Amino acid sequence: MQLDQYISDLLYRYECVILPGFGAFLTQIQSAQIHATTHAFYPPKKKLSFNAQLTDSDGLLANYIAKTEMIPHSEASNRIKTYVRFLYDNLHKGESQTLTNIGTLSLDTESRLQFEPSYHLNYLTDSFGLSSFTSPEIMREVYKEEVTALEETTPIAFTPERKASNSWLKYAAAAVIAFGVLGAASFNYVQDVKEHNYVAQEQAREQLEDKIQEATFVIPNPLPAIQLSLTKPAGNYHIVAGAFRMEENAQKRVDQLTEKGYKARTIGTNKYGLHQVVYGSFTHSQEALSELRAIRKTDNQDAWLLVQSID
Numbered sequence: 616m617q618l619d620q621y622i623s624d625l626l627y628r629y630e631c632v633i634l635p636g637f638g639a640f641l642t643q644i645q646s647a648q649i650h651a652t653t654h655a656f657y658p659p660k661k662k663l664s665f666n667a668q669l670t671d672s673d674g675l676l677a678n679y680i681a682k683t684e685m686i687p688h689s690e691a692s693n694r695i696k697t698y699v700r701f702l703y704d705n706l707h708k709g710e711s712q713t714l715t716n717i718g719t720l721s722l723d724t725e726s727r728l729q730f731e732p733s734y735h736l737n738y739l740t741d742s743f744g745l746s747s748f749t750s751p752e753i754m755r756e757v758y759k760e761e762v763t764a765l766e767e768t769t770p771i772a773f774t775p776e777r778k779a780s781n782s783w784l785k786y787a788a789a790a791v792i793a794f795g796v797l798g799a800a801s802f803n804y805v806q807d808v809k810e811h812n813y814v815a816q817e818q819a820r821e822q823l824e825d826k827i828q829e830a831t832f833v834i835p836n837p838l839p840a841i842q843l844s845l846t847k848p849a850g851n852y853h854i855v856a857g858a859f860r861m862e863e864n865a866q867k868r869v870d871q872l873t874e875k876g877y878k879a880r881t882i883g884t885n886k887y888g889l890h891q892v893v894y895g896s897f898t899h900s901q902e903a904l905s906e907l908r909a910i911r912k913t914d915n916q917d918a919w920l921l922v923q924s925i926d
Contacts, residue, residue, distance in 0.1 A: 618698050619715040621680055626661070626717070626738045631669070632676060635692075637699045638728065639669035640717060642738055655749045661738040663718060665730035850896040852903035853882060853921040854910060858889035865890035875914070882925050894918065896925075 618634075625632045626642055633639040642661040649655070672692075680691040702712050702720065706728075711721040718732040856872060856879065859865040865881050869892055872879035878895040885891055894910055897903035903920055910918045 618676070618680070618695065619717060621676060621683065622714065623716045623736070625675065625679060626663070627740060629675065633669055633671070633673050634676065634699065635672035635695055636670055637702060638665055638667040640665055644739060658737065659739055663732035663738070665718070665720070665728065667728045850898040850903075851922055851924050852897040852900055853923065853925075854894040854897075854903060854907050855919050855921050856892045856894050856915060857917075858885060858887075858891045860889060862890050865892050868892045882923075891921075893921070 622632050622634065622640060626640060630642050631639050641664045643664065645660050645662045647659050677688055677691045677695060680686070680694065681688045684691070705712055706720065706722050707726075709722075711719050713719045714733075716733055716736045718730055721729050721731075723729050857868060859868065862881075869879045869881060872892070872894060879892060880896075882891050882893055882896075895906070897906065900922075907918060907920050
């Protein structure tokens with residue numbers, strides 16, 4: 616009877632799988648590595664190890680076997696005990712025991728358990744699909760030295776075609792210089808035109824200002840003056856009619872109260888961001904309290920008095 620497959624399945628999900636009465640198989644995440652000599656790249660993996668001191672059952676292996684094979688937990692525990700006796704018997708006979716995809720177990724000269732992990736499986740699920748590969752070493756410095764050596768030894772020959780091309784370059788350079796001179800002259804001309812236009816605009820603006828200052832405007836039939844007397848609401852005692860989330864609703868309430876004859880208005884927002892509407896504001900507390908009692912009897916039982924200085 617072999618339980619290798621069950622232990623291997625659990626190693627994908629757990630860092631410690633205990634074989635009760637025998638020892639524990641442990642996993643530890645190891646980062647990706649590059650071999651300095653072979654230049655082989657190895658992906659991240661779970662490194663396997665064995666601890667013979669952890670022998671107490673935690674129920675993990677027995678529960679997994681019972682669930683997988685649909686057998687009672689007690690029967691699964693008995694199968695584990697039988698498997699452990701089988702391993703010990705063969706190890707004491709001097710035979711090493713290989714657990715598939717896990718590793719090889721053996722006893723040393725002092726009857727101590729030795730474990731050599733297997734490298735056939737990578738139990739780190741995050742590295743699924745990644746395999747090791749070898750890349751040739753990049754010889755950047757060697758190539759640089761070879762190119763430098765070639766540059767020092769390679770002769771450079773000048774042919775007639777090269778000279779002809781130089782003559783063509785001379786003509787091209789002369790053309791570029793000519794275009795540059797024409798461009799500079801055009802730029803100077805444009806600048807002169809801009810300066811002339813600016814001076815003309817300044818002169819026209821000054822003449823227009825002079826005309827405006829000299830002009831006299833006479834209205835033959837002036838309209839009669841209208842005098843308005845505005846009274847700014849004052850007082851620190853305010854009878855509150857309500858508070859509204861929307862400013863439009865607050866203004867509607869102001870219009871309703873104004874039609875009723877109150878000097879209603881909004882006094883800004885409170886600490887909750889609500890727009891406050893008041894019946895009116897009063898300088899003296901007695902006057903405000905008297906008006907509040909009247910409003911509660913005739914218009915709004917929920918009206919209340921706010922004492923606050925408002926700029």
